[in-house]
Amino acid sequence: MKTYERHCALFQSSVGVTIKQSLKRCIENEIVLTKFVLTSSENSRGDMQPVSLTPLLRTIRDERYMLGKELCIWGIQLSNQDIANLALLLELDGRTTYPFCSLEIIHTVIDAWSVERLGVALPVSNLRSIVLDYTNLIKYSEHLIELDLDGNAIGELCSADILDxxxxxxxxxMPNLNIKVTYQISSETFGSIFKNGKKSKSTRKKKKKTTK
Structure with a gap:
């Protein structure tokens, strides 16, 4: 906790209340913290510094904390440097690899450079689940090669955004994407998505026929 507070002071950031509460709860209950949730809704006073992402990332790196699995960033203003630091943390080619397998960034606007930098990190990370609330990653990333939304009820509006x-x-x-999407959208949109991308091949193994 002291390391996190020190980095917050260094980067002129407010301490994330949800992070502080989670750390305190884990210490009191002697359990491992695996999910980090950083949110901007913690700032109730206008004279407070905004909550920043980089102090948390620096703390994870300084402490070499290897038990984190989920990273949730809700409504935080993200700079290019924040995204660069996040990408470096996620990428597996550094001296220390961090096993985050789930990333959620919602209610946050990031520019095209940040989208592209994050796109570079995704294929060389441990991430298995990514939640974003807009489609700029699809638009701008040349490194994104597959989009698997099979089983996700994304609805007609989100489907239309993906199609655009x-x-x-x-x-x-730009390179075509391999795509899997749910059938719970209109047949017109469903068909148009595959016309503008490539249908991803199923990875399920066929059952071998048994001979008597």
Missing amino acids: ALKERLNEK
């Missing part, structure tokens, strides 16, 4: 992003990729002559 795929069309923009084609207009910019």
